[in-house]
Amino acid sequence: MKAVVWQGTNKVGVERVPDPTLILQTDAIVRVTSTAICGSDLHLLDGFIPGMERGDIVGHEFMGEIVEVGRDVRNVKVGDRVVVPFNLACGVCDPCRRGLFSACDNSNPAPNARTVEALYGAMSPGGLFGYTHMFGGYAGGQAQFVRVPFADVGCFKIESDLRDEQVLFLTDIFPTGYQAAEQCGIVPGRDVVAVFGAGPVGQFAARSALMLGAAHVIVIDRVPERLGMAEAAGCQVINYEKEDVLLALRDATGGRGPDHVIDGVGLEAHGHGPGALLDTAEQKMRMSFDRITAVRWAILSCAKGGTVSMPGVYAGLVDKFPLGAAFGKGLTFRLGQTHTHRYVLPLLDRIQSGQIDPSFVITHRASLDEAPELYKTFRDKHDGCVKVVLDPWGQPGEVQKV
């Protein structure tokens, strides 16, 4: 089959690799009909997240049709059309039973899990599709076929005639943006929410905040097309290259600051100032994995008693962290990988009832063969690129801009 393969830092390619096979009786094989490139795939491309090995199949946002199931698979069958959350969860461990699916005790295989434990000081979180050997080294879904372990827990049937593009993002960015907004505990009609980063996750976080009743949502970025997309949803926007973002947020909130701030940026924040320069230097020297400008701004802008919610990905240690401001204002931090499984069905309901059509975020469609080129377009934010959807079975050669 064809698959997108990590070939080294700043290098992904489409290669012919063996088709996946059932390894355990709880596995399913899915023929992928649509897959997407995620902002967090860019951290792998850049080599900022450790633990990739040459030849790894990447991609964690995918859906398709089940073509094979192991003997012990009960909930889904061959022919089912399914979406598959980006994280792997066993469904039976204590965290899974409490709905903390991304904290699954059992889905990161033993040697990898032990390595993460050395870094995290406690048990490893769950495995992830196509996202480094730290998190299991599971082959990803930017491919024509993918092996889905824990198929009973990870395959969600889509029985309506919604198009792939309307349900594909239930695998990650919609639940991720939604969880970020939900865990702010927004008081409807009262709370103001600011979202740093108007990428795909930021877009869904902003729309989710509105769906949850936020009185006002402000989105901060520097890319005009992305700000335009947020504006179209009814958000106020701030271009941090044109305005002093902290002043602008105070002005927009009567001097209070937003009640909740969502960091949809993660470890490759741009931004400016001495802190940002230091982060970039340390990251270049591989002394630090994270550039935390967005977090600093989130903490400094947030109102007293507010929430800083962080769906953006972070990997390692940071410094120059404004802990005093966070303490002084009594902030609550909510962060971590999304418990995707928890959100698939409730958010599918919202799509079916017409509250949101997630396909708004798509700017580029192409066949899988165009993945290497589109990784770069997406990374460099060229050509108005916000979200790329790939067809693993499409004819190579053409990139369709929406």
Added chain:
Amino acid sequence: MTADLSPNSPSPRPYRQHSTESLLSPTERGVMGVLGLAALTLSLRGGALERLLLGAVGVGLAGMAATGTNPLATALKIRQNEEGDTLVSDAITVGKSPEDLYAVWRNLTNLPLLMRHLKSVEVLDERRSRWTVPGPVGDVSWEAELTADEPGRRIAWQSLPGAAVENSGEVLFRPAPGDRGTEIRVNLAYRAPGGTTGAVIARLTGQEPSQQLRDDLLRFKREQELGYYPTTEGQSSGRAAKGGQQ
């Protein structure tokens, strides 16, 4: 825990890693980078690095072990008792009752499933059993006896005098708070071939019993909670396409 081990019994390396990899995986290297391997290297003073290198080629292992504290061993958190035994312990919570889990461990012939470096355990009578591990130059066997057997709470064992590999161990079972099952704690003591330096080399090359114990406990938890343990062995990759390992 007590371990009545005689002080002089150089022996083949008992705990063979089941992995064929000889060095740290790229992932482990990545993590070591985060944790500051550079700083660790700089902290090596007093000829410890030379000692390590010498040790690595197997020269003078015993002599070094006799010198006692090894700064690298301290940095790597290798623990030893006064007799020079290396101590390994770890804990894990498993979603089953203490009685169920005790029963799995008490059936000693199950042990190779729980501790993957063991090749077999043969029950000789009520108290005695014969343990076999694959060694670098053929299998190594010894006899062990149960020193404690408290159903649902504790199992302890100890190698009998004359064993090629002197070791002792215990497993404790305790109900976890709430409905989380059982907290299992394992304490092992063994005489590392090559003493402290042997333990350091083993840790750095990823063949050290504390790492093995962690992997074993994670596998055990998964076997008990899922009925199998998850794996990616045999999955598709761009390496397989080139005839490399998966």
